[in-house]
Each structure stands twice: as structure tokens, then as C-alpha cells.
Amino acid sequence: MARKDFYDDATAPKANSITVAVSAVIQNSDGQLLLIRRTDNDLYSIPGGGQEIGETLAQTVVREVQEETGITVRVVELIGIYSDPKHVIGYTNGEVKQEFSICFRGQPVSGDLRVSSESSEVHWVDPSALDELNIHPSIRLRIGHGLAHLEKPYFS
Numbered sequence: 001m002a003r004k005d006f007y008d009d010a011t012a013p014k015a016n017s018i019t020v021a022v023s024a025v026i027q028n029s030d031g032q033l034l035l036i037r038r039t040d041n042d043l044y045s046i047p048g049g050g051q052e053i054g055e056t057l058a059q060t061v062v063r064e065v066q067e068e069t070g071i072t073v074r075v076v077e078l079i080g081i082y083s084d085p086k087h088v089i090g091y092t093n094g095e096v097k098q099e100f101s102i103c104f105r106g107q108p109v110s111g112d113l114r115v116s117s118e119s120s121e122v123h124w125v126d127p128s129a130l131d132e133l134n135i136h137p138s139i140r141l142r143i144g145h146g147l148a149h150l151e152k153p154y155f156s
Helices: 057-069 127-132 139-150
Strands: 004-005 021-026 034-037 048-050 071-082 087-091 097-098 102-113 119-124
Touching: 004 139, 021 057, 021 071, 021 139, 034 057, 048 057, 057 071, 057 102, 057 119, 071 139, 097 102, 102 139, 119 127, 127 139
Parallel strands: 021 102
Antiparallel strands: 004 087, 021 048, 034 119, 071 102, 087 097
């Protein structure tokens, strides 16, 4: 299902739902960041997705990262909670979600990079190359907070 992200956009449709979602900032031993290119909006992103019934948030992170990238991670800390009502996500089925994502730091444990139905590309990217990639502002914010190693988790 295709999606379109709107941020602080007067033409954005009004949100009609909200879902618990997670995302993860994951760096390898060289400091490179794990990024995917999403198939639903063609933007680069950190891995993540919606929580399923019966899962903890940490289990959701592990599942989503593995599904989208082939990498198994261990969740090590909370980066922040992102719930900006100016960020809405419109889907082709008419659903419009308000952003609600809890971002964690993950540590890679095993696995090999691979794409999935949700990721057309999966890469370890040097942080110095991020400006060259098309990344939504809300994801850039999470990445920035993750790379900065904030003293306390961020929340909006």
C-alpha cells in the first residue's frame, strides 16, 4: 500500500487513526547507520513498523528490523517518543495516521543485509553521507537524536 508523509502541510488530510509504531537507530562497529529505502514511499529510513498484539515494544523492534533488513538486533535503550500531530501519513486506502513512534537504539547481533517487500534497498551508511539521501524530516530528527546520544530520551 502506497503512503505519503505530510509534515506541517496545510493541504494534508486530517488524521483519522493512530497506531503504536517503533523505529530503531542501529550502528555497526564502524559507526555506520542501518538504513532502508522504503517501498511504500521511496524514502530512506531507519527500520521500523507497527506493533502487533502480543508483542512487547522491544520484540516489535527485533521483528521489524529482521523483516526489513535481515539483521537481528538487541534493543539497548530508548532514544525518544515521536508524536508530532503535524506529521500525518496518508495511505491509498483512505487511512491517515498521526505519527506515533517510539525510537530505540539497537545493537546488531547477527544476519546479512537483504531487502524485503518493505525495503527496496538496505545499506550500512556513513553518517557523513546522510545529507545526500532523501529522508523525511521526522526520520532525520530521530537519526539526529540517536547519533547525538542524548542524556535523556526525547519526547514530543
